[in-house]
Amino acid sequence: MTATAEELAEGTRLRARKRRQRLMVDAGLLVFCVLMLMPLVFLIGNAFKTPQELLAWPPTIIPQDPTLENFRIALAETSLLRWLGNSIAFALSSTAAIVATSAITGYVMAKFPFRSINVLFFLFLATAVVPFEVYMIPLYFQVRALGLLDSIGGLLIGYLVMSFGIFLIRQNTIHSIPDELIEAARVDGAGELWIFWHIALPLLRGAMGALAVLAFFQAWTAFAWPIVVTSREQHYTVEVGLALFQTGYTVDTGLVSAASTIVLIPSVLVFVLLRRNFVQGVASTGMKE
Amino acid sequence: MLRRRKWMFAVLAVLPTLAIFAWVRLYPIAEMFNLSLRDWDLLSPRRPFIGLENFIDLFDDRLFIAALINTTIIALGVAIITIPSAIVIAALIHSRAGSKLAPFYETAIFVPHVVSLVPAALAWKWIFDSELGPLNAFLGVFGIDPVAWLHNPTLAVLCVIVLCSWQALGYAVIIYLVGFKNLPVSLYEAARLDGASARQSFWFITVPLLKPITLYVSVVILISGFNVYAQPFVLASDTQGSPSHLVRVLVYDMIENSFSNFRIGYASAEAVILLSIVMIITVIQFSILRDRSGR
Structure with missing residues (x-):
């Protein structure tokens, strides 16, 4: 039995939907993982900041002028x-x-x-x-x-x-x-x-x-x-x-x-x-x- | 003859461990019960027996009641945030099992659980900082005025809950992932053939099947929540730097009564109450498990 053109199109559509879903899951998880790691990124960033930059508002994430002085x-x-x-x-x-x-x-x-x-x-x-x-x-x-x-x-x-x-x-x-x-x-x-x-x-x-x-x-x-x-x-x-x-x-x-x-x-x-x-x-x- | 030799070996092999156990576990546990019925100020050689007086005093002690309430809120709060998010995240990671990103997801979510408590708490302390912290900067984008997160006793409890949940989540996700791997695939295929949607299978198959794991993870999280100490110690120190003053928790109160107020009997009574809470949680867990297997 051969599949009709309609069935084939339906199959492609389903597969495309599946792929879209997977992409959405990946995107969501990636964002969440980045958020989970954020506090540690902040901490490491702060370690390289100068005293002036630590008082900056708004706070920076990546140090503008990294220093090893704190270490x-x-x-x-x-x-x-x-x-x-x-x-x-x-x-x-x-x-x-x-x-x-x-x-x-x-x-x-x-x-x-x-x-x-x-x-x-x-x-x-x-x-x-x-x-x-x-x-x-x-x-x-x-x-x-x-x-x-x-x-x-x-x-x-x-x-x-x-x-x-x-x-x-x-x-x-x-x-x-x-x-x-x-x-x-x-x-x-x-x-x-x-x-x-x-x-x-x-x-x-x-x-x-x-x-x-x-x-x-x-x-x-x-x-x-x-x-x-x-x-x-x-x-x-x-x-x-x-x-x-x-x-x-x-x-x-x-x-x-x-x-x-x-x-x-x-x-x-x-x-x-x-x-x-x-x-x-x-x-x-x-x-x- | 052989049996006797085997028995001798077994006893000799277990003896050192048993001795250590008796010395560092059984004895101090018994001693805690003993001290909880006595009045002892650490210096005096006399430790008079006073019956249940310590316990009666505890329930008139505003600081203890505050600690009990805070600790309960933290333990429940962490469980309520962590369990549902862990199921959903584990389900999503499980659906992407085998993809190249899966190990990264597992690692990123688990890392907060393995990093040392104090550095992690220090990181969050900066996030919540009212003057320089990124949280207020972020809220400022939406026109929200800076909030003194760590200086308001209610908000500080919330901050402790957020920090503890951030750390507990990775643990819960790992346990759930094991659960997901052991779920019977055939059940899902049958459900799909019957026309169940992914969401329906999740609610009506996955969640009920994972109930024993949910129970186990809740108990672990609740018990560690009742023993919380390092997180409020670092996060909720007041402006004079006294640790944990804003968010008083049971372990903190216990240590303060022992080593600052020299009321060892009193602190031991607190320990007995902490143990009772833990025992009640454990007994509830076992009775629910027995109920399920009885059916």
Whole structure:
């Protein structure tokens, strides 16, 4: 059966309509994405502005007369680099602690079906409901009793374990490590620790990567805990340093923006490079069902 | 014999994590409940038991009530703005899945969620600035007089909601995108054959099927909304620079009562109330989920 000329014309019209719709969706999304990125563009723009231009009305978006002076002051005359160092040390050690505890615990929870282990698992999960801010104050006194206020160790105590990490590794172990594999290794006389280290861990690499990225960002953006635990300027994390920076009487927008830009660029870069890991990690938080 | 060895390994492997958990989670949580029933000024060695007095005092405390109201408005406001926009944006991105622009859309919308809170809040602080900010410049084009966004307590709450929504949106969109990918294609084909329009399929198939995800995302956003702290701290500091004075929130009030007013028991009672709110939200979530699966 051949199509009539009318039907063909109808088909072309439909296709043209579809294409028009797609163009409209793309245009709408592009505008929206630009709007979403706008605040960050403003911030980076301000970092390059001279004091005069910062007072200009109407405000400019792209600096007319870009200067690096704000960056020079931020790096040379503030403790920004120190705070960055503190944040990196804190975030890396928290990541290591969370990945290590989650990997071994999640693996055991998945592959050792003892009742006592299951009870523990629900205990771990149940405390995940309690927001950190709720038990932060008693925890502060524990850290103080240990003499760890104003130190990376003190910061770390709040971020040693993550319930969700244990959950994530457990789910991944169940899905990606067959029982037969472990049984076969046992029959061959492998010890439990050897099996965990040489068989389970390599198979969990993807999940551990996603968890590591999540843990790093969680510590990197922590705010309430660092502000409570640190009180001396040289021990601040970058978030606390920046926040207290701007609560003076006068705010030097150029300087604050330059400092913020220095903080933002590595995290956005890391995110763009590790986007897959990150999205996988965040998305898996929503796939409980 | 083997079973025994397995059991030993499991226990030894879990023990360190369990010890850490007990030390940094279970103990402080228990201690918070304990302190909430006591009067303690941080310095005195005595911590007398006073029953529910802290809780009774809290509900006569105007600052606490203000914090509770502000925090509730922020949490609800962020959820009301974020959830519907996230569904629509995720649907649009999903419809363009596979196009070259899709990764850019995902990245651009997700970046605000990963950038550090304080730099992001600083960016918005400038946008809302009454004298130099681009928002007032933009409104000026339409002949609207400059508005003191961050100096009016009501508007400042709105600003905090906008900032928090901007950050939460990317998270919600990513979760919804996973949901869209798991939707059964056959259902849409059947609907199309029955003559349903795209809009009808969206309302009568997509939205109901995504309900569990909507529930989950709402709970996450509400709970993080009730724990909001950094955003008002930076955005709503008053002209003297006291952080968060204009938009008092629960966590701020708690920290102030602990470390400025030295009322640890009182602050712990606030923490108990914050926890109760979170528990109520969680229980509602679970009961709705159970209801659905029961049907």
